[in-house]
Amino acid sequence: MFSYNVNEEIQLRLLELRHTDELFALTDGNREQLRQWLPWVDGTVDTEHTKRFIQSTLAAFAGNNGIQAGIFYKGNMAGCVGLHGIDWGNRKTSIGYWLGAEYQGHGIMTNACGTLVNYVFSELNLNRVEIRAAEFNTRSRAIPERLGFVQEGKIRQAEWLADRYVDHIVYGMLREDWSMNGQASNRFEVETDE
Template sequence: MFSNQINDDIHLKLLETRFADELFALSDKNRDYLREWLPWLDATVSVEQTRNFIQSTLKAYADNNGFNCGIFYKGRIAGCIGLHGIDWINKKTSIGYWLGADFQGQGIMTLACKAVIDYVFNDLSLNRVEIRAAEHNSKSRAIPVRLNFVYEGKVRQAEWLYDHYVDHMVYGLLKEDWNLHLNK
């Protein structure tokens, strides 16, 4: 199972069904906060639905088509990060993530993204990773900027968010750019 101990406080662990109660409690507690940017909250109203989501992510992992990890901070689940499928022919993927409100502003997500990017380029040998974030989601957009992704443009009305569309800002990172960044 995928696992990455980033530092003494932050640990990424592949989501397993044993985490369903804790993950649902976190998303439920942060429902209003997360609903601003995540379209799946209204459809996730039970632990069983969270368990089903985890089972689908374990199938994707078993099929070598992405994964979802819990981000654990000081032993507590703080959010999730994962790959939205893998395009093996073109050697690319995209990263998605969210963090509970109590865990914001501590650099947790930046470190989690950095660990996943290292995994994408060094372990999976992919060439490109992408992050998309809603245009007005400044916290989410700050992550790829901080990690030296290149802003590549806007996808208009990319996502239906309950009662309106949001535009996505697209950020891309190539393996060669990441290696240059690491050697600076």
């Protein structure tokens, strides 16, 4: 099982079927905000869609091919963070995340992502973590920037969102850079405007 205490207020827990209603309610309550940047939101119209998503993430976890965790803040589900598959041959993965509007601005996502990066390098023994964010999604881009990721480039028209293509900015972190920057000690308790 995957469960990590990020700090006294934040915990990461593997998404399980018992989280279906809570996750759907959080998604549904933040639909307008999320649909700006996440293509799956419009296709998630009832709890059955959320249940199928959780089932697929549990299968990936069982197959050692990714993790999707709920972010719990003071006991309430605040959002999700996870690994989008693992390329074991090249020892790399990518992180995706989202947070409900009422939970933004408290450093929750920066701390959650930092903890997940620690897990990737120390527990999974991977060499590279990537984060991609839409070019104009400044809140999402701020997370890898706060954590010291290197901006590596732009992928043009990488994703179709509702009515347009968006470019992605690619950020990368190598294990050696994470260790050298002192990030492995989990020193990213920050108050932010994320």
